[in-house]
Amino acid sequence: MNRSALQKLLQDRREQIPPERHGLPRPTGRGRRAPGLTQEQVDQILGYTTRTYQRLESGNHPNPPVDLLRDVAHLYGMSEQEWTSLCRYARGEDPPGPLHDTAGDAVPGAWADAVAAVNFPAYVTDASWNLLTCNDAFHQLFDGGKAPQNTMRWMLIDGRDQLTDWATAWAPLVMPQLRAALAQRPDDKVLRQIETEVLTDPASRPLYEAGGASIHPDGDERPIRHAVEGPGWVTMCVAQPLTAPGSRFMMLIFRPGERQHRPNTGMLQAR
Numbered sequence: 549m550n551r552s553a554l555q556k557l558l559q560d561r562r563e564q565i566p567p568e569r570h571g572l573p574r575p576t577g578r579g580r581r582a583p584g585l586t587q588e589q590v591d592q593i594l595g596y597t598t599r600t601y602q603r604l605e606s607g608n609h610p611n612p613p614v615d616l617l618r619d620v621a622h623l624y625g626m627s628e629q630e631w632t633s634l635c636r637y638a639r640g641e642d643p644p645g646p647l648h649d650t651a652g653d654a655v656p657g658a659w660a661d662a663v664a665a666v667n668f669p670a671y672v673t674d675a676s677w678n679l680l681t682c683n684d685a686f687h688q689l690f691d692g693g694k695a696p697q698n699t700m701r702w703m704l705i706d707g708r709d710q711l712t713d714w715a716t717a718w719a720p721l722v723m724p725q726l727r728a729a730l731a732q733r734p735d736d737k738v739l740r741q742i743e744t745e746v747l748t749d750p751a752s753r754p755l756y757e758a759g760g761a762s763i764h765p766d767g768d769e770r771p772i773r774h775a776v777e778g779p780g781w782v783t784m785c786v787a788q789p790l791t792a793p794g795s796r797f798m799m800l801i802f803r804p805g806e807r808q809h810r811p812n813t814g815m816l817q818a819r
Contacts, residue, residue, distance in 0.1 A: 551607030554637035558605040561624040562590065594619050604638070612638050621647050628793055645732045646675075652733075652794030655680060659789060659797065668801050669782075673699055675729070675794025676738035689800070691775045699798075700726060701742050704752060712771035712779065719752065721768070724760035733794065769807070780804035 563584035567574050570593050575586055585593075590601040596616070603609040604616065617638055621631050631647035646652060652675025660681040663670045669689050671682035677700035687695050691710065696702035703722045708714045723746070730739050746752045766786040773779050783801040788794075 549607060549610070549640060550637045554607050554634075555605055557630070557633060557637060558620070558624075561626065561630070562587070562605070565624060590620070590623065593623060609638075614639075614644060617643075618647065627791075629790065632793075646793045649735070651675065652792045655789040655792045655795050663797070666799055668799050670797070670799045671695065671699070672789065672797050673795060674792065675733060676736055677701070677729075677742075678738065680795075686800070688776050689772075689774055689802070693775070698738065698742070700739070701745075704742065704746055705749070710773045710775070712773060715751070715755065717770050719755045720758070720760055721765065721770075723752075723756045725764065726756075727759070729794065771807070772802075774802055774804065777802070777804045781807050 565584045567585055567589055570585075570589070572585075572589050572592070587602045587605060588598065590596075591598055594601070600609075600616070601620070604612050604620070609616075614635070617634055621634055624630075626634065626647060628647055628651050631643055635641060635643040654674070655672055659672050663672055663681050664683050666683055667685065669683065669686035671686045672680045674680055677698050679695055679697055679699060682695050687693055690696065690707075696706060700722070703711065703718060704726070711718045726739060726743060726746070730736065730743060733739065743756075746756050764786060765784040768784050769781050770784070771779070772782050781803050783803075785799040785801065787797045789797060
């Protein structure tokens with residue numbers, strides 16, 4: 549727990565909420581300086597016992613429950629970044645899931661310019677793996693010269709002809725990503741439909757039910773048939789736009805031909 553940071557975050561956000569917005573009077577009197585809600589009013593609005601919120605804001609609530617933090621975050625209209633900070637300050641860990649149901653649905657428009665400037669195939673998807681933006685090099689990777697609308701569905705269902713050794717090099721690594729995403733976003737209709745299609749397919753169902761622990765491809769090398777350059781390998785570099793939990797920026801470094809046995813570059817680390 550980081551008490552000072554927690555107190556500063558909660559106090560600043562609390563003071564931005566007018567009591568009148570919730571049908572409460574604005575307290576006056578000696579010692580009353582804060583322009584927003586009082587700590588007692590927060591308890592009143594959220595239905596908690598007296599001093600519950602005071603203990604949280606003062607840092608005297610050890611390991612506060614996530615439900616309490618989520619209630620406070622919604623009351624204060626926190627962003628996903630503020631939600632992450634709140635959980636880190638109060639519990640010393642990242643949140644178990646996004647604050648808002650729409651988190652991961654949109655990324656800043658500047659990502660379109662960033663993706664277009666990349667020489668390698670590159671794209672950005674939302675938390676449901678729907679394609680938000682990509683560059684021409686990514687379009688050229690696919691038969692027909694047009695990228696799929698949903699990259700998860702393409703990897704598991706529609707793109708098997710291009711994904712070399714799909715049953716061993718792709719599916720066992722991609723399917724755990726789908727499982728992990730649904731564990732965090734169980735009401736995601738797009739991902740749930742993909743899961744349904746996977747489970748109704750005799751080739752993919754046993755691979756999905758086998759499970760697995762791989763949940764991200766950052767740094768992986770996998771075989772693929774490029775629609776223009778033929779068979780080769782892609783090295784995957786993955787990042788996440790910070791404003792959209794669950795979204796992803798992907799850059800694919802394609803090398804045609806046989807897999808190149810390059811020296812192990814290891815991990816980049818500051819000395």
